[in-house]
Amino acid sequence: MEKVNVGILGFGTVGAGTAEALLLNKDIIRGRVGAEIVIKKIADLDIESDRAVAIDPEVLTTNVQDVIDDPHIDIVVELIGGIEAPKKFILEALKKGKHVVTANKALLAECGAEIYPVAEEQGVRLAFEASVGGGIPIIKALKEGLAANKTDTIMGILNGTSNYILTRMAQKGIPYEGAVQEAIQLGYAEDPPTLDVDGTDAAHKLAILISLAYGVPVSFDDIYREGIDKVTPDDIRFGMEFGYCLKLLAVAKNLGDKLEARVHPVMIPADHILANVNEVYNAIYLEGDFAGPSLYYGLGAGRRPTGSAVASDIIDIAREIRCGIRTQMPPLAHVLPIWEKVSIQPIESLQTAYYFRFSAVDKPGVLSKISGILGAHEISISAVIQKGREINSSVPIVMLTHEAKESNVKKALIELIRLDVLTDETVLIRVEEKGVDLK
Amino acid sequence: MEKVNVGILGFGTVGAGTAEALLLNKDIIRGRVGAEIVIKKIADLDIESDRAVAIDPEVLTTNVQDVIDDPHIDIVVELIGGIEAPKKFILEALKKGKHVVTANKALLAECGAEIYPVAEEQGVRLAFEASVGGGIPIIKALKEGLAANKTDTIMGILNGTSNYILTRMAQKGIPYEGAVQEAIQLGYAEDPPTLDVDGTDAAHKLAILISLAYGVPVSFDDIYREGIDKVTPDDIRFGMEFGYCLKLLAVAKNLGDKLEARVHPVMIPADHILANVNEVYNAIYLEGDFAGPSLYYGLGAGRRPTGSAVASDIIDIAREIRCGIRTQMPPLAHVLPIWEKVSIQPIESLQTAYYFRFSAVDKPGVLSKISGILGAHEISISAVIQKGREINSSVPIVMLTHEAKESNVKKALIELIRLDVLTDETVLIRVEEKGVDLK
Numbered sequence: 001m002e003k004v005n006v007g008i009l010g011f012g013t014v015g016a017g018t019a020e021a022l023l024l025n026k027d028i029i030r031g032r033v034g035a036e037i038v039i040k041k042i043a044d045l046d047i048e049s050d051r052a053v054a055i056d057p058e059v060l061t062t063n064v065q066d067v068i069d070d071p072h073i074d075i076v077v078e079l080i081g082g083i084e085a086p087k088k089f090i091l092e093a094l095k096k097g098k099h100v101v102t103a104n105k106a107l108l109a110e111c112g113a114e115i116y117p118v119a120e121e122q123g124v125r126l127a128f129e130a131s132v133g134g135g136i137p138i139i140k141a142l143k144e145g146l147a148a149n150k151t152d153t154i155m156g157i158l159n160g161t162s163n164y165i166l167t168r169m170a171q172k173g174i175p176y177e178g179a180v181q182e183a184i185q186l187g188y189a190e191d192p193p194t195l196d197v198d199g200t201d202a203a204h205k206l207a208i209l210i211s212l213a214y215g216v217p218v219s220f221d222d223i224y225r226e227g228i229d230k231v232t233p234d235d236i237r238f239g240m241e242f243g244y245c246l247k248l249l250a251v252a253k254n255l256g257d258k259l260e261a262r263v264h265p266v267m268i269p270a271d272h273i274l275a276n277v278n279e280v281y282n283a284i285y286l287e288g289d290f291a292g293p294s295l296y297y298g299l300g301a302g303r304r305p306t307g308s309a310v311a312s313d314i315i316d317i318a319r320e321i322r323c324g325i326r327t328q329m330p331p332l333a334h335v336l337p338i339w340e341k342v343s344i345q346p347i348e349s350l351q352t353a354y355y356f357r358f359s360a361v362d363k364p365g366v367l368s369k370i371s372g373i374l375g376a377h378e379i380s381i382s383a384v385i386q387k388g389r390e391i392n393s394s395v396p397i398v399m400l401t402h403e404a405k406e407s408n409v410k411k412a413l414i415e416l417i418r419l420d421v422l423t424d425e426t427v428l429i430r431v432e433e434k435g436v437d438l439k
Numbered sequence: 440m441e442k443v444n445v446g447i448l449g450f451g452t453v454g455a456g457t458a459e460a461l462l463l464n465k466d467i468i469r470g471r472v473g474a475e476i477v478i479k480k481i482a483d484l485d486i487e488s489d490r491a492v493a494i495d496p497e498v499l500t501t502n503v504q505d506v507i508d509d510p511h512i513d514i515v516v517e518l519i520g521g522i523e524a525p526k527k528f529i530l531e532a533l534k535k536g537k538h539v540v541t542a543n544k545a546l547l548a549e550c551g552a553e554i555y556p557v558a559e560e561q562g563v564r565l566a567f568e569a570s571v572g573g574g575i576p577i578i579k580a581l582k583e584g585l586a587a588n589k590t591d592t593i594m595g596i597l598n599g600t601s602n603y604i605l606t607r608m609a610q611k612g613i614p615y616e617g618a619v620q621e622a623i624q625l626g627y628a629e630d631p632p633t634l635d636v637d638g639t640d641a642a643h644k645l646a647i648l649i650s651l652a653y654g655v656p657v658s659f660d661d662i663y664r665e666g667i668d669k670v671t672p673d674d675i676r677f678g679m680e681f682g683y684c685l686k687l688l689a690v691a692k693n694l695g696d697k698l699e700a701r702v703h704p705v706m707i708p709a710d711h712i713l714a715n716v717n718e719v720y721n722a723i724y725l726e727g728d729f730a731g732p733s734l735y736y737g738l739g740a741g742r743r744p745t746g747s748a749v750a751s752d753i754i755d756i757a758r759e760i761r762c763g764i765r766t767q768m769p770p771l772a773h774v775l776p777i778w779e780k781v782s783i784q785p786i787e788s789l790q791t792a793y794y795f796r797f798s799a800v801d802k803p804g805v806l807s808k809i810s811g812i813l814g815a816h817e818i819s820i821s822a823v824i825q826k827g828r829e830i831n832s833s834v835p836i837v838m839l840t841h842e843a844k845e846s847n848v849k850k851a852l853i854e855l856i857r858l859d860v861l862t863d864e865t866v867l868i869r870v871e872e873k874g875v876d877l878k
Contacts, residue, residue, distance in 0.1 A: 034774025135730030137584020145576020148750030291574030298733030335473025
């Protein structure tokens, strides 16, 4: 039986999970591929720690070149993380004609445009199922399963850490800091969890999903991002009273000639299928013009789920090697991109509904003043909650608006500051009104 | 640019949806494939009706052989439905070396074992993404995305018609017959909706999912099936009081050396992700040993979703034709099956929790008699609702049990009939206790 040799760069959590999947399910995978997948080399600076995987010590090396230069290795698997070092290694491996598998979302989102053409020129595969959604085969769904669709909407809960924090805040009413500490203690968050909670990680993943939907890398910096660190249990509770659930969403919408692409806290209807995605789970909701709405749900991180995704890429490539063929599928699965360039509209051009929480002095006429300024900027109110209880000698005025222009909202908020009735910064959370449509 | 010629057998709902996807998204698909997909022939007995697709009349034929015998057609797409005729056409097309795409779940579930080997011998693809879950790319997820996993559990809402009926019964408290009439009026059900509501359609789809998970066709008749026609709004409501939601589920579990495989109404915890799948939506919940739990949700039927799935298979094959290669992926995506044969345990061997609704005479001591007989058969009760209100001079006694043996349950129910305290048939609904585990 034919053998396919794999070399792994990085023996951390994902590297160990990948090795574990390939070893523990060796028989299943051999049956599916029709060839044996052999882990020929694993490079890591630390080759002493026990990863609870039965790897022959001779397979381990501290020298990355032992993997990249090995002429018998068919597939190089990059699981180091970071940007500069893995970029160098991946480009080197591709140029040597090796297929490359990576889980590195930051690298692909920020430098994909430099890497994809090299894979295409070399006629080798560059696969990255593990870069988005952990064990959920969402990359394959976009590249292949939904390939007959124009993708109209992508909405994702793409970061398990921040979803865990928001879930705990909603369920227990605890403040952000407390939920973060809990997540750190349970190993769901790093300390500090910066890239997870500030929207960067979700934006990296959204950039990858967009590039797969339209066939062209996007400019990562054009994706608006806002984190969850200012979310309070109060806003989660007020949202519930309006029938909404607060999630950190990555949203992309096809506007015909340009895209909306943004990551920020969002109020979604409590009966939206995404509202039920809790704890560390991830989910990606897509709307295609033929498939309609669909959702992909599962564990977005962790040793075994991510190992499952990396191994699925290895299996895909190994199936081709077994058959002696090369699909020459470009990394983004478009021989010709749908758009030459994806242009992302600035956040100021967004039109959506809003949730506001104003902290106002407790005097008659305040609501009328606020709504007057909103009205002057074409922002119309759909619901208001005004509660008597004072918080720090001010009262919260909570409202939902109909669809309005973000640029008008920003102007109105500045004017409101000048009014001298607000006692604290206004909380603004964007709302996605639309639930699931039945077509 | 290279052309890939497609011939379609059957120009009904799915045929029209497929043609529509290929035509409306022609540019997107050409960009993704790197070749042009041409609909060269469509065969149907009715070539007069308007399908609202811009097809050149010369493409239409009433003679199936015009498609199968055309040497320029690369891919034959079977969308006729039924068993004998499509089987003949598919086998003929395969033997002529053509790739075949089909949406025919009944044919694959009942006769797959006759068809798959022919595709393998001929080295051509036999693809059937549209056979399960409509627009949801679940076949690809099992064949490829989760290929590194041992599949432990499959639980699916695989029939949109019955899910719509149960959703309406739960939301409106209306009886089965009323919900069926509504589904028929909305075009979600045929009149009568036999195969949808009796579990047969869901069992066909479950058979296909099992065969993909283990690499070998299953004996369709070994899958236990029970429909929803005996479900009452009372049982749905009592279930809710216990914290459960009633769904028609297709369930398969890996017991190590054999499988559980069954389709019947199930009480699932109201916070299970499947409990939120309503209306005509389908969803497939999988547990793999590496990916963990995952869910795939979307529209399981309809012209456009099913067209999306059929077109995705055509695109897959066209990508290979463009590259001048053949993966020789066997239809079930296993070069060697995991099991030689899948053995399905009889329903009598099932161990699960149960929901019972007894209709009993309103006399003291009845509950004690019932629980005594249950206890004698090692069936222990976890919760009881006994309401005073009489229905037809009898009172409902509703209970949940801990895990028990189905064979014991059947024996206990027979003994209870002899007791002479029951006034009507006992309602038995199996319960799935386990929600989503975080690993």
